[in-house]
Amino acid sequence: MVSGEILEPYADALMSLAQSSDKVERIGEDVAALLNLLKESPELDEFLSSPIVKAEDKKAVLQRISGDQFDPYTKNFVNILIDRRRIIFLEGICKQYQTLLRQLKQTVLAEVTSAVELSESQQQSVREKVTAMTGAQQVELDTKIDPELIGGVIITVGSQVIDASLRGQLRRIGLRLSSST
Incomplete structure (x- = not known):
């Protein structure tokens, strides 16, 4: 409202x-x-x-x-x-x-959560991935630190979420193991 x-x-x-x-x-x-x-x-x-x-x-x-x-x-x-x-x-x-x-600038905002601060080359890599994913001309990053991720990143663009974190991978492995028993 x-x-x-x-x-x-x-x-x-x-x-x-x-x-x-x-x-x-x-x-x-x-x-x-x-x-x-x-x-x-x-x-x-x-x-x-x-x-x-x-x-x-x-x-x-x-x-x-x-x-x-x-x-x-x-x-x-x-x-x-x-x-x-x-x-x-x-x-x-x-x-x-x-x-x-x-x-106006055809820029996409990507929220990036990582376990540690990303280097400039890592940020550039994330920008390239998001550009390929969305076709946007530019990518703006909003970075956050979450030590509970253990490693890797979670990238959120609009409603799309790419979970490349170690915590997410462990959770997926756990789900696979529990569904196979």
Whole structure:
């Protein structure tokens, strides 16, 4: 419900603004930076979401944090969200914008879970596999570490899941052994 009524219209509006001003990539970088700020600082997210904090204070804090890092269009957009009391949806709107940007660039998001940090060559190998699998022009990786996998990776692209983890292989062996007895 929130997605259809709030996130999508605001993300669509930001994308339209970005396209008309030829700043799709620049605003995409700003959106990624905003998401990173919110991820790294739960306190900032809580501060922005608080109905007790005045709009002017929220704007002042964001201005101090961002400085001249963000494009004026991005700053104005965030200020509109604050004024309209929609700033609590900032993370969702940013993620929706990234989805629109991926569609525009024909990029696929692959969520990769591994037991350890992947090297650059391993990441490139995953990108090639996903490109071959989906036919996308570009592949964006969202990596996560899960030591319980023991080894290998799990790649999720949309509803497709490729489980090449050691834990998954052991589970499949266990299933085969239990079904053959």
